[in-house]
Amino acid sequence: MLLMMLGMASFSMERFRESLGIGKVLKLQKYDILLIFAALNPIVMIFYFSGCGNSKHVAETIAAGLYDTLVFIPEAARENHYEYELTEGERLGFVFPIYSWAPPKLVLDFVKKMQLKAKPDYLYFVCTCGDNCGLTEKVFRKAIEEKGWHLSACFSVQMPETYIGMPGFKLDTEKNAQLKIDRADDTMMRNIPRLIDNECFSEIVKGSLPWLKTYLVNPGFNKYATDDSKYRVDLKKCTSCGRCMYVCPVQNIKMPQGEPVWLGHCIMCMACYHQCRSNAIQYGKATVGKGQYYFGKTLRWK
Ligand SMILES: Cc1cc2nc3c(=O)[nH]c(=O)nc-3n(C[C@H](O)[C@H](O)[C@H](O)COP(=O)(O)O)c2cc1C
Numbered sequence: 001m002l003l004m005m006l007g008m009a010s011f012s013m014e015r016f017r018e019s020l021g022i023g024k025v026l027k028l029q030k031y032d033i034l035l036i037f038a039a040l041n042p043i044v045m046i047f048y049f050s051g052c053g054n055s056k057h058v059a060e061t062i063a064a065g066l067y068d069t070l071v072f073i074p075e076a077a078r079e080n081h082y083e084y085e086l087t088e089g090e091r092l093g094f095v096f097p098i099y100s101w102a103p104p105k106l107v108l109d110f111v112k113k114m115q116l117k118a119k120p121d122y123l124y125f126v127c128t129c130g131d132n133c134g135l136t137e138k139v140f141r142k143a144i145e146e147k148g149w150h151l152s153a154c155f156s157v158q159m160p161e162t163y164i165g166m167p168g169f170k171l172d173t174e175k176n177a178q179l180k181i182d183r184a185d186d187t188m189m190r191n192i193p194r195l196i197d198n199e200c201f202s203e204i205v206k207g208s209l210p211w212l213k214t215y216l217v218n219p220g221f222n223k224y225a226t227d228d229s230k231y232r233v234d235l236k237k238c239t240s241c242g243r244c245m246y247v248c249p250v251q252n253i254k255m256p257q258g259e260p261v262w263l264g265h266c267i268m269c270m271a272c273y274h275q276c277r278s279n280a281i282q283y284g285k286a287t288v289g290k291g292q293y294y295f296g297k298t299l300r301w302k
Pocket residue numbers: 049050051052053054055056096097098099100101102128129130131132133159160161162163267268269270
């Protein structure tokens with residue numbers, strides 16, 4: 001086990017070496033020690049949510065760098081699992097996508113219900129966005145301060161766009177999507193050592209008019225734009241494979257007669273749309289001809 005962890009540490013070191021540059025020998029020695037220490041002390045937990053795989057990739061990369069345990073928030077919520085034991089000095093991380101310039105309501109609801117035996121010494125979050133995050137930091141900070149916890153660090157990474165549920169919103173080109181993923185990987189490689197170091201920092205891309213987007217647009221979005229009655233399925237294309245039902249993180253799809261039916265508690269992650277291999281699902285007219293995306297893979301349909 002120990003050898004396996006040390007092996008993993010040296011694998012990560014290769015990635016850090018690439019990202020930091022060969023000349024920074026002293027820095028590398030420091031991170032060598034930190035990584036071995038992290039490998040021997042798997043005392044960290046990351047709670048994450050992801051609809052279309054971007055945040056999952058980010059959570060998995062950070063978990064690999066920090067030797068963490070991952071907890072998928074919708075699954076934990078489904079199992080009513082809100083109590084967690086933190087040992088003294090344990091770090092706590094959250095990874096989630098930005099939904100209308102704020103953390104998804106599902107994430108905030110989970111945080112509200114969470115119970116920890118000990119106060120986390122170092123709490124951070126990482127959010128993924130297509131463009132920018134508004135005042136997400138303020139919203140998340142408030143949610144954790146209400147629990148008596150303190151936010152130590154946060155950063156955002158731009159990832160390929162997944163929201164296409166309204167006119168005017170479209171997916172990134174394949175080239176742009178790959179560029180965003182490469183840059184996000186670089187950002188993570190730069191910031192993972194800072195998390196290992198328990199460094200306090202904040203690097204969130206807010207964008208323009210952040211107050212307006214987070215405090216006016218976001219409540220409107222949650223109220224009116226998560227209406228799943230606009231989802232429809234083309235029965236000529238649907239193969240009744242059940243994939244849309246299985247990928248829905250909040251079990252909002254049932255198939256009583258072999259075709260999907262939406263149940264009215266959608267969070268608009270768009271996973272059902274993007275993951276249907278027959279492209280049989282549309283959201284009103286907004287998604288028609290816009291293609292599909294799931295982490296790292298873009299599909300175009302005529
Ligand atoms: C409902 C919804 C709302 C979104 N709102 C924003 C937003 O306000 N700002 C932004 O930059 N990206 C926004 N996006 C894009 C996602 O934040 C981004 O693509 C993210 O990486 C998706 O992560 P996931 O694949 O883990 O679900 C939104 C996506 C969805 C599905």
